[in-house]
Amino acid sequence: MISKFSITTALLALTTSVNALWPIPQSYKHGDTVVWLSPDVKLVFDSPPATQITTKNKVQEAWSRTRGIIFQERFVPWKFYPRGVKYEPENRLGTVIKKVFVRQTSVDTPEPARYGEFDESYTLTIPVNGGNFTSQGNYTSQGINGYGTFDGGREPGAVYITAGSSLGVLHAFTTLSQLFYYSNNHRGGVYSKLAPVEINDKPKFQHRGLNMDVARQWYPKEEILKTIDALSWNKMNRLHLHVTDSQSWPLEIPAMPDLAAKGSYADGLTYSPQDLEDILNWGWSRGVEVIVEIDTPGHTTSIAEAYPDLITGRNKQPNWDTYAAQPPSGSLKLRNPAVKKFLTTLFDDLLPRLKSHSQYFHTGGDEVNKNVYLFDENIMSNDSAVLQPALQDFLSYSHGELSRHGVTPFVWEEMLLDWNLTLPKDAIVQTWLSDESTKNVIQKGHRVVAGNYNFWYLDCGRGQWLDFVPASYKTFYPFNDYCSPTKSWRLIYSYNPIAGLTQDEAKLVLGGEVHAWSEQIDSVNIDSVVWPRASAAAEVLWSGRTDAAGNNRTFPDASPRLAEFRERLVLRGVGASPIQQLWCHQHTGGCQL
Ligand SMILES: *[C@@H]1O[C@H](CO)[C@@H](O)[C@H](O)[C@H]1NC(C)=O
Ligand SMILES: *[C@@H]1O[C@H](CO)[C@@H](O)[C@H](O)[C@H]1NC(C)=O
Ligand SMILES: *[C@@H]1O[C@H](CO)[C@@H](O)[C@H](O)[C@H]1NC(C)=O
Ligand SMILES: *[C@@H]1O[C@H](CO)[C@@H](O)[C@H](O)[C@H]1NC(C)=O
Numbered sequence: 001m002i003s004k005f006s007i008t009t010a011l012l013a014l015t016t017s018v019n020a021l022w023p024i025p026q027s028y029k030h031g032d033t034v035v036w037l038s039p040d041v042k043l044v045f046d047s048p049p050a051t052q053i054t055t056k057n058k059v060q061e062a063w064s065r066t067r068g069i070i071f072q073e074r075f076v077p078w079k080f081y082p083r084g085v086k087y088e089p090e091n092r093l094g095t096v097i098k099k100v101f102v103r104q105t106s107v108d109t110p111e112p113a114r115y116g117e118f119d120e121s122y123t124l125t126i127p128v129n130g131g132n133f134t135s136q137g138n139y140t141s142q143g144i145n146g147y148g149t150f151d152g153g154r155e156p157g158a159v160y161i162t163a164g165s166s167l168g169v170l171h172a173f174t175t176l177s178q179l180f181y182y183s184n185n186h187r188g189g190v191y192s193k194l195a196p197v198e199i200n201d202k203p204k205f206q207h208r209g210l211n212m213d214v215a216r217q218w219y220p221k222e223e224i225l226k227t228i229d230a231l232s233w234n235k236m237n238r239l240h241l242h243v244t245d246s247q248s249w250p251l252e253i254p255a256m257p258d259l260a261a262k263g264s265y266a267d268g269l270t271y272s273p274q275d276l277e278d279i280l281n282w283g284w285s286r287g288v289e290v291i292v293e294i295d296t297p298g299h300t301t302s303i304a305e306a307y308p309d310l311i312t313g314r315n316k317q318p319n320w321d322t323y324a325a326q327p328p329s330g331s332l333k334l335r336n337p338a339v340k341k342f343l344t345t346l347f348d349d350l351l352p353r354l355k356s357h358s359q360y361f362h363t364g365g366d367e368v369n370k371n372v373y374l375f376d377e378n379i380m381s382n383d384s385a386v387l388q389p390a391l392q393d394f395l396s397y398s399h400g401e402l403s404r405h406g407v408t409p410f411v412w413e414e415m416l417l418d419w420n421l422t423l424p425k426d427a428i429v430q431t432w433l434s435d436e437s438t439k440n441v442i443q444k445g446h447r448v449v450a451g452n453y454n455f456w457y458l459d460c461g462r463g464q465w466l467d468f469v470p471a472s473y474k475t476f477y478p479f480n481d482y483c484s485p486t487k488s489w490r491l492i493y494s495y496n497p498i499a500g501l502t503q504d505e506a507k508l509v510l511g512g513e514v515h516a517w518s519e520q521i522d523s524v525n526i527d528s529v530v531w532p533r534a535s536a537a538a539e540v541l542w543s544g545r546t547d548a549a550g551n552n553r554t555f556p557d558a559s560p561r562l563a564e565f566r567e568r569l570v571l572r573g574v575g576a577s578p579i580q581q582l583w584c585h586q587h588t589g590g591c592q593l
């Protein structure tokens with residue numbers, strides 16, 4: 001019995017390990033023939049004559065990075081084979097791939113694109129015996145349906161990629177980088193055991209994002225760039241940068257230099273216009289659009305460091321919790337000409353710099369506290385009936401300014417669902433409180449980016465960060481946070497942003513975001529907090545929670561692939577957490593329940 005079990009698992013491991021793509025493509029066929037990648041493999045890029053030089057450079061640079069990853073990563077997948085099993089190809093025979101033929105079939109849409117204008121689809125084929133494009137641009141090969149033959153390692157092979165846009169090409173490169181392994185034995189060659197390969201892929205959702213909070217803790221620019229890299233390797237395409245909050249204002253606004261000079265945590269803990277430009281460009285060249293959020297009217301106390309008159313109820317102590325969700329309390333004043341002038345100056349400075357990278361800007365709107373408006377000279381009330389029209393006035397002004405710049409707003413769900421404010425028709429609403437919120441936003445006719453905190457908040461389960469005084473010690477013991485427990489990658493993977501919606505309703509769900517609020521996350525631990533759990537959401541958003549047959553994707557299928565992808569993240573410098581003990585990797589199927 002025992003030996004039968006071990007033989008079965010060993011066989012299982014041999015056949016199912018190490019074919020790992022993450023996120024899984026919509027359609028993926030592969031064989032088990034070894035092909036080698038030539039150390040001087042070349043890109044052959046073909047695109048319509050009108051293709052911009054920027055597009056060509058983007059593809060060329062993405063190829064250089066991909067090539068670098070494939071050859072430098074040195075991923076030897078020993079963890080995914082039983083002890084004592086030989087996992088490397090027996091010899092150096094097999095087709096050698098010398099060319100990567102890429103055909104981009106249309107010119108990129110002028111950027112930045114709007115939702116509905118992103119074509120991220122691609123096909124990727126690795127025949128065993130080489131192949132050709134036909135004159136119509138179709139790909140033909142011999143051997144793709146059979147498993148081909150070894151040819152002594154001299155016959156040139158090739159990879160064939162087609163895509164409708166440079167974004168599709170980038171995604172194809174990302175997939176390609178996951179098909180290869182490093183061979184310790186055969187003079188350091190790089191090989192795949194999966195030929196022939198035939199992949200036909202496109203994302204389920206247009207918006208696949210991470211919300212990164214760089215206000216509660218300051219992150220060096222390099223940390224943000226590294227996170228963008230990791231997003232792109234997951235085929236995630238949005239970084240939502242929550243760049244200011246009550247605690248600090250790190251974003252330099254040249255028209256109002258005191259904002260960051262006084263509002264940042266310390267000298268140097270800021271993002272200059274050049275830093276911002278670097279972040280936006282880094283994202284652009286990797287297919288990750290950066291959407292900046294300046295949260296208003298709540299979560300703004302740091303503005304008071306430079307402009308105390310704009311903020312009501314600044315840092316009320318000790319009973320701050322009457323006036324805010326977190327200390328320090330404070331909110332932008334309403335019906336206030338100086339606040340409006342501030343918004344205009346801010347947007348006139350910032351939006352033109354963002355506009356060439358994104359058509360979208362997040363104006364926040366979560367957790368507006370009512371009591372803090374008892375101190376606002378033009379309001380002096382915490383009555384919703386008084387506050388609601390004043391907030392409408394505030395938001396209409398703010399969104400009017402966005403519209404003047406041709407920018408479409410994102411807002412948090414509270415603006416629409418709690419305050420019943422009227423938003424521009426094309427405004428996108430970000431839900432976080434429940435799935436019902438998503439449904440309610442859709443019923444009000446707006447597009448949604450979902451991310452229910454019970455599933456997709458990466459910061460949950462780290463415990464309370466408040467220092468409880470002796471009198472409240474008992475109340476809060478054992479100090480769990482409000483959204484405890486931790487959302488495991490399995491829980492994250494179980495979440496379907498469109499569950500319970502009709503097909504028509506689901507069309508208004510642009511996608512979703514996982515959230516990394518930074519109370520207890522900074523550059524020391526962000527990698528292990530975010531990765532590989534965000535990868536679970538990445539697969540839901542790219543591949544869909546259900547497979548082509550409509551069945552939920554399963555842990556036995558996902559777990560070995562995610563485990564392998566995690567190894568790649570680690571080799572690429574991302575400190576992603578392990579997802580299982582090694583024994584489970586080495587015994588595929590042995591850790592099921
Ligand atoms: C590709 O085209 C070349 C030139 O037409 C031909 O010699 C070769 O056999 C073709 N290869 C395949 C696999 O069809
Ligand atoms: C080539 O591809 C196009 C669209 O991708 C398809 O309509 C056409 O039938 C294909 N032609 C051949 C000969 O397979
Ligand atoms: C509104 O403010 C009054 C004080 O003016 C306070 O007694 C009341 O509790 C507040 N309402 C809420 C809902 O906090
Ligand atoms: C908004 O509408 C909901 C549902 O009709 C209602 O419960 C809520 O009190 C309203 N909020 C305000 C501020 O009027």
Ligand SMILES: *[C@@H]1O[C@H](CO)[C@@H](O)[C@H](O)[C@H]1NC(C)=O
Pocket residue numbers: 494495496499545552
């Ligand atoms: C599929 O997943 C959904 C959540 O996305 C869950 O509600 C449902 O029970 C699952 N179905 C099965 C058969 O496991």
